[in-house]
Amino acid sequence: MIQPIYLYGSQVLRERAREADLSKKDELLALVSDLKETLARSEGCGLAAPQIGVSLRVLIVDGDVMKDVYPYLAGFRRTLINPVLVDESQEQSEFEEGCLSVPGVYCNVKRSSKITVRYFDESFTERTESFDRFACRMVQHEMSHLDGVLFTDLVAPIRRKMIGKKLQDISRGRVSTRYNAKVK
Numbered sequence: 001m002i003q004p005i006y007l008y009g010s011q012v013l014r015e016r017a018r019e020a021d022l023s024k025k026d027e028l029l030a031l032v033s034d035l036k037e038t039l040a041r042s043e044g045c046g047l048a049a050p051q052i053g054v055s056l057r058v059l060i061v062d063g064d065v066m067k068d069v070y071p072y073l074a075g076f077r078r079t080l081i082n083p084v085l086v087d088e089s090q091e092q093s094e095f096e097e098g099c100l101s102v103p104g105v106y107c108n109v110k111r112s113s114k115i116t117v118r119y120f121d122e123s124f125t126e127r128t129e130s131f132d133r134f135a136c137r138m139v140q141h142e143m144s145h146l147d148g149v150l151f152t153d154l155v156a157p158i159r160r161k162m163i164g165k166k167l168q169d170i171s172r173g174r175v176s177t178r179y180n181a182k183v184k
Contacts, residue, residue, distance in 0.1 A: 001034050004181055005047075006051055006181070006182060007103070008152070008167055008170040008171050014148045017146045017148075022120060022124055029122065031056065032060065034052060035047050035058070035079075038052055039060060039062060043179075044062075045065050046059065046060065046061040047059065050145050051101050058082075060077070063134065063135055063138060080121075081122070081124070083117050083119040085117055086117060087115065088112035088114070088116075089115070091114070093111065095111075095134075097137070102150060102151070104170075104175065107151065108155070109154045109155060111136070111141075111154075113132060113136065115136055
């Protein structure tokens, strides 16, 4: 079911999400289905459970929507349940990011160029996978949501000050989106 996306200013986006109980498979699969449907409707490339108001360590990424810009992402889709960062490169890259929970705001963010993550997929199989390039950025961005961190927290203080009014407007619901959204 398509869920509303919680916007900047919503408390759930600032909480450290709880580990998902893998014994509750039906509930987790329903959550993953909701995430997929909501992401497809919003035309984003990733979504974490807190963004739909569920404080659990579950996220999805869909690079296929970026295949025109990054052909290597064709068919790249992942569901990560209880992801754990195993390793990250010291080398960083900077790229402009946006977020469905922070509509209309884009900022350059530095993140590790390569990461390795251990997680459970939607078949509840444990996997360890390394990500680089834009796939790495998508996974890191969504994993940040699980820790209550938004991409706007990672920008230079002067940039954060420059976007302050926009963030304030979003937190007060003064924003227009193509998808169902709310502040709570």
